[in-house]
Amino acid sequence: MSAFVYLDHAATTPLAPEVASAMAPYLAAEFGNPSARHPLGVRAAQALDRARAQLARALLVPAAQVVFTSGGTEAANLAVLGLARASRPRHVLVGATEHACVRACTAQLAREGFEVERIALAAEGGVDLDAFARQLRPETALVAHMAVNNEFGTIAPLARMSKLMRARAKEARLVVDAVQALGKLDCAASELGWDALIVSAHKLGGPKGAGACVFARELAVQAIAFGGGQEHGLRPGTENVPAIVGFGAAVERAEAARARNLTHVARLRARMLEHLRALPGLRVIAPGEAVLPHILAFSALGAPAEVVLHHLEQRGVYVSTGSACQTLSKSLSPGLSAIGLGEDEIRRVLRVSFGAETSTEDVDAAARALLDVAHELSGQVS
Amino acid sequence: MSQQGISSGPEAVLVRYGELALKGDNRGEFEQALVRNIRAALEGVVAARVERAHGRIFVFPEGRVEAAARRLQRVFGIASVSPAWGAPSTPEAIERAARPVLEEAFAELPVGRKVPVRIETNRVDKKFPLPSNALDRRVAMHILRDDDPIVVELNHPELVLGIEVRAERTWLFAQRYPGPGGLPVGTLGRVVCLISGGIDSPVAAWMAMKRGCEVLYVTFHSHPYIGDNAKKKVIDLVRVLAPWQRASRLYVVPFAQAQLAIKAIGQDEYRTVLYRRMMQRIASRVAAREHAKALVTGECVGQVASQTLENLACIGAAASLPVLRPLVSFDKHETIARAIALGTYALSAVQEPDCCTLFMPRRPVIRGKLEVCETLEARLDVPALVEDALARAEILDLTPSGW
Known part of the structure; x- marks a missing residue:
């Protein structure tokens, strides 16, 4: 049993031991540059090809459509900026609860003269499909929407959104941020209808420093960085071979166990909710029609989530308040305010996120700690 | 780097410290603390010998002279520092050494006009054959050429070529980087x-x-x-x-x-x-x-x-x-x-x-x-x-x- 209970898998996951083993040779003897022409280089290039095939098989695309990047943010930049700049139409639709990296990219497009519009939400917080249909135009260049929200786990109706696009915005590309979804939901191009997919290794047992922008087929893309021509010229620079090898191994491992893990995590979530019923004023934040069970966002206690988080860490339980990237900025989570939460409530939202290796004992211990903290803080909130 | 010949680049950092603090009885303590703090500041960055001499501190780094000078701008008690070029203490060597020192300082000034320059000799070694102003003139005669962007200007110079004549070696410098002033940390x-x-x-x-x-x-x-x-x-x-x-x-x-x-x-x-x-x-x-x-x-x-x-x-x-x-x-x-x-x-x-x-x-x-x-x-x-x-x-x- 480890010294702490880790319930922050939506921020990052521990490196899976078999992934670390797969990476090990490339951190030691197999140090070749994949562009080098001697056997050491050729073996490194083959290692990249294996990882590319592992990702392509999971997403049902040709291996040549996988562009490895340094992570999700760089992949988002390539997908959003690269596709929009290469398109003739200039209208962009972006999800209301996107991750900061996608929002920042569409904000850049707005500065470049694109007309950027937010996708409408229904009252319950999911995408309003009727309104979305009306927002689509023949001159829509790009629709950017996440597969699974990182703050509360809402699963977007991407299959239906892509069908609406085919009829109303024939030139539009669907860019999907699947950073939270890969390895947990079926993210194949055929299932979700995306044109470009943004994925990251470290959310599914892989290492930090590897991600990919995957295209469903040959598309016009403008490069956003320039150099030696690696990754079809779309991501120049010597490849991070060990991390990419780890990414491939992590994807294969997660895909093989996907159905089993989903059942396991759904049980964990139900068990956690069972425990949390004892909290006065519990409100589960689960907008839309479906949420991924890996993420459970809720508000309950009167105390700020930040204070609860540090009291939990004192008891060895690590959780999160909203998106980890935003805890340093004083601005409130745009995602939580987009789904209609007030400032006071946003400050009280905690997020616990489970992984395949989370046990029922972990959930029980975390729930006990949470009830204990609620008891301790109940006298101090005035 | 030769300590005998004329140096081909700065080989020492000349450190000046505040005068006011020197008036009390604690001058020695003050100087020792400053030397200690200078050594500590350079530790791990530049290997350097630090010496006190006649109201100055000389730092002799092994390479990285410019970096050492810049680092000393953050040592309290220092009034200013100058990367210094060395030459043997003879009039002939000094006049030959002066030219490259000025040229390096020129490189940082705007071009296309005459730069007013003054030469300032400080003769610490009183046995040196020439008086200070005679050495000033001699160096000036040597470095002034018709096509030069230099005019001698005693009252409002933009560049001052400093020459410190010491028995063992003479130091020349044209750049002065201000220090932070104050008192050496720890003395109070x-x-x-x-x-x-x-x-x-x-x-x-x-x-x-x-x-x-x-x-x-x-x-x-x-x-x-x-x-x-x-x-x-x-x-x-x-x-x-x-x-x-x-x-x-x-x-x-x-x-x-x-x-x-x-x-x-x-x-x-x-x-x-x-x-x-x-x-x-x-x-x-x-x-x-x-x-x-x-x-x-x-x-x-x-x-x-x-x-x-x-x-x-x-x-x-x-x-x-x-x-x-x-x-x-x-x-x-x-x-x-x-x-x-x-x-x-x-x-x-x-x-x-x-x-x-x-x-x-x-x-x-x-x-x-x-x-x-x-x-x-x-x-x-x-x-x-x-x-x-x-x-x-x-x-x-x-x-x-x-x-």
Whole structure:
């Protein structure tokens, strides 16, 4: 049993031991540059090809459509900026609860003269499909929407959104941020209808420093960085071979166990909710029609989530308040305010996120700690 | 690098220090401390020999002369430094050495006009065959050519070619980098600075160092009401300030218990003043343990509601040592300008709570009364809270984050 209970898998996951083993040779003897022409280089290039095939098989695309990047943010930049700049139409639709990296990219497009519009939400917080249909135009260049929200786990109706696009915005590309979804939901191009997919290794047992922008087929893309021509010229620079090898191994491992893990995590979530019923004023934040069970966002206690988080860490339980990237900025989570939460409530939202290796004992211990903290803080909130 | 011939680039750094401080009896102590601090500043960056000679300090780095000169601009007590070129102490060698020194200095000036230059000889070796002004003239004759962008100008020169003639070797220089002034850190003793993640206290610590005080830091950390990022922020600030003195020790004092006890008194408006009085007591105890002679805070009169003269009096009364407030008369923008120059501003500006909202009173008292503070504190076991916090303090010896 480890010294702490880790319930922050939506921020990052521990490196899976078999992934670390797969990476090990490339951190030691197999140090070749994949562009080098001697056997050491050729073996490194083959290692990249294996990882590319592992990702392509999971997403049902040709291996040549996988562009490895340094992570999700760089992949988002390539997908959003690269596709929009290469398109003739200039209208962009972006999800209301996107991750900061996608929002920042569409904000850049707005500065470049694109007309950027937010996708409408229904009252319950999911995408309003009727309104979305009306927002689509023949001159829509790009629709950017996440597969699974990182703050509360809402699963977007991407299959239906892509069908609406085919009829109303024939030139539009669907860019999907699947950073939270890969390895947990079926993210194949055929299932979700995306044109470009943004994925990251470290959310599914892989290492930090590897991600990919995957295209469903040959598309016009403008490069956003320039150099030696690696990754079809779309991501120049010597490849991070060990991390990419780890990414491939992590994807294969997660895909093989996907159905089993989903059942396991759904049980964990139900068990956690069972425990949390004892909290006065519990409100589960689960907008839309479906949420991924890996993420459970809720508000309950009167105390700020930040204070609860540090009291939990004192008891060895690590959780999160909203998106980890935003805890340093004083601005409130745009995602939580987009789904209609007030400032006071946003400050009280905690997020616990489970992984395949989370046990029922972990959930029980975390729930006990949470009830204990609620008891301790109940006298101090005035 | 030859110590015999004419050097092909700067080979030493000539260090000048403040004259005023030399008048007292403590001149030797002052110089020794400065040499010690110079050695410490260069340690790990440049291997260098440091020598005192006739009211100057000479630093002989093994390479990286420019980097060494720049580093010394952050050693208190130094008035200015010059990268210096060496030549044998003969008139012939000196006049030959002068030209490249000037040429390097020219490179930094705008072109296309005559640059007024003066030559200034300081003859430390009185046995040198020529008097100073004769050497000036001789060097001038040697370096002046018709096609040169140089005019000799005694009154308003833009460039001064300095020549220090010493028996063993002569030093030539045309660049002067200003030092930070002040007094060598440590010569005035040790102080304890109460540091938060804010903009003010790092600047106050720097100003205390400038006046020769070695600064030891105390910060108050209310875990688990705020997170370890707040502690990290203070550590980062201390590490940015660390190059200015030889060693930087930080006490991280757990403060949640004291805050809970003060909050439990139930007098909301006095909370902030009482928190700060508790901090002064704990910092005074740290000072006693560390042989420090004063406290330093970033407080300023009238900047925030709690900084009225009445509140400062209430807070200061809890300290058992003098409280130095170097920023007392600063406007906020003046403090910010210093913080930007120091490199602490960007870190301080990162928004990280240093007090939990649960502890902040809705309406803090503006004109606190000492009797009220003391009456309220009578309901607490003050010595126990102080000792408990001190016993659980974490002591960190921090190194510079950059060079």
